[in-house]
Amino acid sequence: MKDTIKNIVEYNDNKLSKSFAFFIQFLIVLSVITFSVETLPNLKPQTKAILNSIEVFCVVVFTAEYLARIYVAGNKPKFIFSFFGLIDLFAILPFYLSFGLDLRSLRVLRMFRLFRLLKLVRYNRAMRHFAKAMLLAKEQIILFMGVTLVLIYFAAIGIYYFENEAQPEHFSSIFDSLWWSIVTLTTVGYGDVYPITVGGRIFTFFILLIGLGIVAIPTGIISSSLTKVVEPDAEEE
Amino acid sequence: MKDTIKNIVEYNDNKLSKSFAFFIQFLIVLSVITFSVETLPNLKPQTKAILNSIEVFCVVVFTAEYLARIYVAGNKPKFIFSFFGLIDLFAILPFYLSFGLDLRSLRVLRMFRLFRLLKLVRYNRAMRHFAKAMLLAKEQIILFMGVTLVLIYFAAIGIYYFENEAQPEHFSSIFDSLWWSIVTLTTVGYGDVYPITVGGRIFTFFILLIGLGIVAIPTGIISSSLTKVVEPDAEEE
Amino acid sequence: MKDTIKNIVEYNDNKLSKSFAFFIQFLIVLSVITFSVETLPNLKPQTKAILNSIEVFCVVVFTAEYLARIYVAGNKPKFIFSFFGLIDLFAILPFYLSFGLDLRSLRVLRMFRLFRLLKLVRYNRAMRHFAKAMLLAKEQIILFMGVTLVLIYFAAIGIYYFENEAQPEHFSSIFDSLWWSIVTLTTVGYGDVYPITVGGRIFTFFILLIGLGIVAIPTGIISSSLTKVVEPDAEEE
Amino acid sequence: MKDTIKNIVEYNDNKLSKSFAFFIQFLIVLSVITFSVETLPNLKPQTKAILNSIEVFCVVVFTAEYLARIYVAGNKPKFIFSFFGLIDLFAILPFYLSFGLDLRSLRVLRMFRLFRLLKLVRYNRAMRHFAKAMLLAKEQIILFMGVTLVLIYFAAIGIYYFENEAQPEHFSSIFDSLWWSIVTLTTVGYGDVYPITVGGRIFTFFILLIGLGIVAIPTGIISSSLTKVVEPDAEEE
CATH class of the missing domain: 1.10.287.70 (Helix Hairpins)
Known part of the structure; x- marks a missing residue:
């Protein structure tokens, strides 16, 4: 079971894991667009409801993925405090922190949602090159x-x-x-x-x-x- | 006969084919200028008539050239669906599609005429380098x-x-x-x-x-x- | 005599020719500044008179230099129609052409005076590199x-x-x-x-x-x- | 004694000299910020007093450092008239020159204080590269x-x-x-x-x-x- 999840989440060499990676990438782009559309003034209540549903769905999937990554990681604390581990956490944290609280006052915290975008880094071999060159x-x-x-x-x-x-x-x-x-x-x-x-x-x-x-x-x-x-x-x- | 046309249209190693290539290039530039002048507001009817005549002449020559290229091509479907084959088609298509129809409403279609400009690519060895570098x-x-x-x-x-x-x-x-x-x-x-x-x-x-x-x-x-x-x-x- | 002039005008290996080259460079910069100052609106008549004197002096020196260069050139027509020969001519021509004529109407011709600036090219070994690189x-x-x-x-x-x-x-x-x-x-x-x-x-x-x-x-x-x-x-x- | 000062001021290979270099760098940045804050309009008298104290402290330290550098230099006149020797002098001179004089009228002289910023050059090995490349x-x-x-x-x-x-x-x-x-x-x-x-x-x-x-x-x-x-x-x- 753990091996199956590991195959899907960590490697990119089989069909299932590729579909999974593609699905996550799609959700990242979707949540980025949702985030942008939300900033439009004068949105209708229905539109807001749809945007919110997408947001909830994305966060649920990202949370499941985050927990799966912790589950399959060899050295769990190392993963959690790694660059990508922290980005994965920050990508979902703002959603949970604003639960039950006044959303208006926590508006600044939402900026952490930007970190979700950084998840794109994980899935792109090419971006590792960029990081290497910068180093x-x-x-x-x-x-x-x-x-x-x-x-x-x-x-x-x-x-x-x-x-x-x-x-x-x-x-x-x-x-x-x-x-x-x-x-x-x-x-x-x-x-x-x-x-x-x-x-x-x-x-x-x-x-x-x-x-x-x-x-x-x-x-x-x-x-x-x-x-x-x-x-x-x-x-x- | 087919060989003569092939020599003129496809190669660039004899005088006739060079003159032909130069003539086509001149027509492309002419039709591009014509297209630009047409967008000027407050044109006189005479000017419009002249511009239209040039346009008709260019399209006739381009059509003849397109048919000649199909005629001499070894693999006809391959040519037609090649990048340059499609550009050659799109360069003349808007003209025929607007025949007998209301030109005002088809205005957007005219944007396809831009493709005519891309024909310049074929005649310029140097631009192939650019395409190669991009690839x-x-x-x-x-x-x-x-x-x-x-x-x-x-x-x-x-x-x-x-x-x-x-x-x-x-x-x-x-x-x-x-x-x-x-x-x-x-x-x-x-x-x-x-x-x-x-x-x-x-x-x-x-x-x-x-x-x-x-x-x-x-x-x-x-x-x-x-x-x-x-x-x-x-x-x- | 001809050798002495040749040494001064064409080579840059002795003290006299270096002083001469420096003097011409100085005059070019001076005439460029004069030209710029002349375009200032509301100039006093005295200022205009001074600017005019500088202009006349520069043109006289440039003319003498131009004639000396023709005199020492091996192949005279070749020099006259060379790039630098023509620039030397255009640098002094506008001054003579406007003599006795209405200066206002010939204003556009003064643009040829810009060519004087190009004389700087001759005296600068480095600029030949630029020309070479462009070629x-x-x-x-x-x-x-x-x-x-x-x-x-x-x-x-x-x-x-x-x-x-x-x-x-x-x-x-x-x-x-x-x-x-x-x-x-x-x-x-x-x-x-x-x-x-x-x-x-x-x-x-x-x-x-x-x-x-x-x-x-x-x-x-x-x-x-x-x-x-x-x-x-x-x-x- | 002279060797100890030399070790601190001129070399960068022991702990003490590194702390000293870091301290001077900090003071340079501090005095640069002080200088910027001073230009803000409508400053309170207290703020001005604090800024002035920082300025006096910086100048005292820089003066001590300058004299120490002269003291340990092998060839004293060579150091004083070297690029960095002059910058060290210009970094403190404006302060002394404005003493007892009307500061308003000497405002332009304060521009020399910019030279203090150039002291940063000394402490940064990397900037020597830049100077080398420029040369x-x-x-x-x-x-x-x-x-x-x-x-x-x-x-x-x-x-x-x-x-x-x-x-x-x-x-x-x-x-x-x-x-x-x-x-x-x-x-x-x-x-x-x-x-x-x-x-x-x-x-x-x-x-x-x-x-x-x-x-x-x-x-x-x-x-x-x-x-x-x-x-x-x-x-x-």
Whole structure:
């Protein structure tokens, strides 16, 4: 009996386990969509009832799956406190915690439901590659994230001195300038804040010329690291 | 006779076939321009008549070419249901389907005319490289598209919780937040929606720092894959 | 005599020729700044007079240099019709053509003065590398420019169908949609035009996911090509 | 005694020196945050007093550290005029210079306090890599910065001719056009200035197609250079 469950839940080499994995993936996507639809304003009571039924069904299945995983695990505490074990728990916990309580006040707790989405990680061999690549380049990424943060801070201080007097409502402090700094150096450029003084524009000119190269470095590190990890695997198959 | 047509239509090694290929390419570009000009508002009846004549001429030539291709094909059904066979069909079909019917109501069908543009693929050796590179990196691209989609979804949920109360008209549901999410993480940043709360701005700060690296990965994969495919070919010539 | 001029004008291995090259570079930058300052509105007559004197001086020196280059060239017609020969000519021609004529009406001709800036190319060994790299990757760049253009066109047609009815003033024809298309796919995103319908937003979502990878390819090709060309040279020195 | 101080200040191989380095890093971050908080408008007098105390404490510690570093340095003048020696000095100098003087009028001098942030460089082995990589690619970066600047200038002149008459308030001179040019070619696209004429839009279309590749080159050079420098080090450990 335990072996049968183990076959279904843990491995991916037989038909039954593949169907099971597919079913769970479908439920994850379904519950993600349900969660999104629930946020729509002016929903009808019937729609809410249907969404709630789907939610209950998903949680019941996820709970059963979670208990099955604990049951078949060799080292039970190790599984429970593993990354995926905790995600499995957090994916169902918010539902039980809100039972019998005022749902409105616990609204923030629902954010934990996002963890359900992370379950997708388990079923995707490819995503393990991503995790591996991130681990390989971890040091470098932290390093250049640091350089990027220093640059963003410098840009914020600079623009604060140039624009504070001309636009006190948009650049009231360095914290406000940081918002401009991140939006500009990532080239998002919403257009809600931008320099209007000649000095501020010349400063932006140089910060963009120097800064874009630096901000792009973490991207390059992640890309090259991913290529290294993915490459050998592609040959195996 | 069949051999002569085959030489003209299928190969690119003699003068006649090259002229033919060039002529078809010119007609494709002409019909694309015609199609664009037709969408201009307040066109004069004479202009419309001229555009229509060009359209009829293009469709007649394309139909003749399509029939010639079927005629010279070794395995006729295989050609008809091949990618390029279907594109050739869809490039001329909308014209015939709208004959004798009310053109206004079939307007949506005209979108199929876009397929005519895809015919350019056949005549360009270089574009086959692109298709080859896409095939080579197909698995990896789908994989990281997935990661990107998950990230976009996470960003949307996060900003929804931070901005929903402050800007209910812009972040009314997770679907509205998704629009913000895609526009921000691709760094387009139209400026129609952006966070205004302190929490939302700090969240955007971190999502941009982490997210831009991830969103850029598919780009890196396509680039490296294209380099691999194009490289050996450059040596051959 | 001819050898002395040749040494000064054509080579960069002695002190005199280096001073000469530096002097010409300085004049180019000066005339570029002069040109920019002249466009400022509400200039005083004295300022205009000074700017004009600088302009006359620059043109006289450039003319002398141009004649010297023709004088020392081995194959005179070859030099005159070479890329740099023509740039040297275009850099001084607009000044002479406007003599005795109404300057206002010839305003457009002044755009040729931009070519003066291109003279910078001659004096910079590094820029020759850039030209070399562009030549090496010419075929690939044209190819993917084509793919990018097709994609931009597709995006424009798609958004036209989705947004034309909702925003007839912004998406009045495919030509207007092309403006949206280029601004969006290059991630500039001014925010002057953006989709507001649900269909248009979903379409933008997919176009951005697919499109950004394709648009980034020419960038990658240029980068890699430049790396190849610059690398060996760095070892030589 | 001198050896003990040397061990603490200059090396990173024993517990005491590591604690010291960590303490200094903490103070740097603290003084950076203090500096940012000070810019907030409408601060209470108590808050200002606390911020001032922290500032005094940081400066005292930094001064002691600076004098210790001079004391243990083998070649004292070499240290004082080295890059990090000067940063250490500039990090504390503004505080002493403003003593007994009117702080308001010396506000600009406070910008030198930013240099304190640069002290972070000393304590981070990884940042030395960054400096090394920048040195390796210095020539190439300057070169392509030049190409980028020329392109930005060309784009500014072009848009000036197309948009000056239609939008004299936004494109009043080439200097105003330069602002548009940098914001567009870095794809920031605030949306404060954008072309509205057909000619200006077509010009932008081509500038973006050509320009984005060129602007991205310095980014590529920095990335590849960083990869080269970081790679061997990773093997050492």
